[in-house]
Amino acid sequence: MGEEVDTAFVQAPEHRPKSSVIVAEGIPLIDLSPINYQNEDTLLDSSIENLVKEIGSACKKWGFFQVINHKVPLDKRERIEEAAKKFFALGLEEKLKVRRDAVNVLGYFEAEHTKNVRDWKEIYDFNVQEPTFIPPSDEPDDEENVQFQWDNRWPQNPPEFKEACQEYAQEVEKLAYKLMELVALSLGLVPNRFRGYFTHNTSNIRLNHYPACPYPHLALGLGRHKDTGVLTVLAQDDTGGLEVRRKSDGEWIRVKPIFNSFIINVGDMIQVWSNDAYESVEHRVMVNSEKDRFSIPFFLKPALYTDVKPLEELLDDRNPPIYRPVNWGAIKVDGVDFEQLNLLLKVPSSYMFPL
Ligand SMILES: O=C(O)CCC(=O)C(=O)O
Ligand SMILES: [Fe+2]
Numbered sequence: 001m002g003e004e005v006d007t008a009f010v011q012a013p014e015h016r017p018k019s020s021v022i023v024a025e026g027i028p029l030i031d032l033s034p035i036n037y038q039n040e041d042t043l044l045d046s047s048i049e050n051l052v053k054e055i056g057s058a059c060k061k062w063g064f065f066q067v068i069n070h071k072v073p074l075d076k077r078e079r080i081e082e083a084a085k086k087f088f089a090l091g092l093e094e095k096l097k098v099r100r101d102a103v104n105v106l107g108y109f110e111a112e113h114t115k116n117v118r119d120w121k122e123i124y125d126f127n128v129q130e131p132t133f134i135p136p137s138d139e140p141d142d143e144e145n146v147q148f149q150w151d152n153r154w155p156q157n158p159p160e161f162k163e164a165c166q167e168y169a170q171e172v173e174k175l176a177y178k179l180m181e182l183v184a185l186s187l188g189l190v191p192n193r194f195r196g197y198f199t200h201n202t203s204n205i206r207l208n209h210y211p212a213c214p215y216p217h218l219a220l221g222l223g224r225h226k227d228t229g230v231l232t233v234l235a236q237d238d239t240g241g242l243e244v245r246r247k248s249d250g251e252w253i254r255v256k257p258i259f260n261s262f263i264i265n266v267g268d269m270i271q272v273w274s275n276d277a278y279e280s281v282e283h284r285v286m287v288n289s290e291k292d293r294f295s296i297p298f299f300l301k302p303a304l305y306t307d308v309k310p311l312e313e314l315l316d317d318r319n320p321p322i323y324r325p326v327n328w329g330a331i332k333v334d335g336v337d338f339e340q341l342n343l344l345l346k347v348p349s350s351y352m353f354p355l
Pocket of ligand 1: 206208234236242285295297
């Protein structure tokens with residue numbers, strides 16, 4: 001890029017970062033030590049009452065919180081962080097060998113746009129289930145149960161990349177399921193209420209690299225957006241730059257990096273399931289002119305055949321459903337090709353149709 005900023009990256013004035021940053025009174029910090037998910041049993045609600053309350057209130061007030069004592073081993077996190085740095089440090093030609101395309105959305109991509117403005121970053125995506133079979137229905141004998149399949153695109157270098165990614169994915173997935181038990185309890189549901197939705201999950205992990213940017217006042221690392229899935233478990237490095245839209249007044253609040261913590265946020269599907277008890281909240285990423293930034297979100301997503309709709313247990317005469325059911329695949333089996341499937345998965349909030 002030359003002297004002039006490429007206009008593709010330039011945010012409209014109202015969406016540009018302000019020079020003053022609000023960090024005070026950030027999102028809630030929650031200590032997860034009361035849970036022990038090494039044991040495979042579901043949670044006992046008596047021992048974790050306070051924790052459940054904290055989670056419920058964070059989901060309601062912010063849609064975002066940070067967790068510590070989450071039991072994801074630090075060495076696994078450091079290993080994927082190192083592997084990501086080494087991968088992004090490769091030459092462009094090498095990275096393009098695993099570039100995503102119209103058929104397979106997984107792999108490397110350097111030209112991501114959010115709301116039609118280019119993001120100042122490069123990414124690498126992989127799915128947690130490998131390969132990801134996507135039965136459009138959970139009926140094995142269903143004649144129309146054509147199997148779609150996505151394969152991860154693993155780069156040759158660095159050699160430890162694939163293993164580092166897979167090992168980290170297993171750990172962070174466990175944490176996500178445990179968090180979903182806490183979310184369920186906080187809504188007055190049985191702890192494993194959500195578990196069935198993830199049998200053929202479409203969860204993925206993204207490695208984000210935000211290079212230092214000479215135009216931090218014009219461009220964003222990632223434009224404002226909400227996460228489409230169920231729940232996001234995000235590892236950010238110590239650079240900082242994530243901002244969350246505060247529900248009370250709409251101000252952008254910077255999320256302070258805390259060593260070995262994860263940032264958790266509610267996605268659109270929890271909003272629908274909870275019939276707006278919890279809301280998916282907008283967030284964005286600043287870039288800075290001196291430092292690169294790396295982050296690793298895990299996006300928890302259900303099976304493609306899942307009908308997302310407000311949970312019956314939460315509805316009554318005074319709380320009627322405000323969303324109509326929409327299929328996560330949102331499409332009929334007939335005539336569906338990979339491209340359409342991929343496109344649908346990428347359209348944010350496309351299934352959120354208030355009645
Ligand atoms: O990099 C970050 O801190 C946030 C990333 C994010 O919001 C996303 O990828 O959806
Ligand atoms: Fe996000």
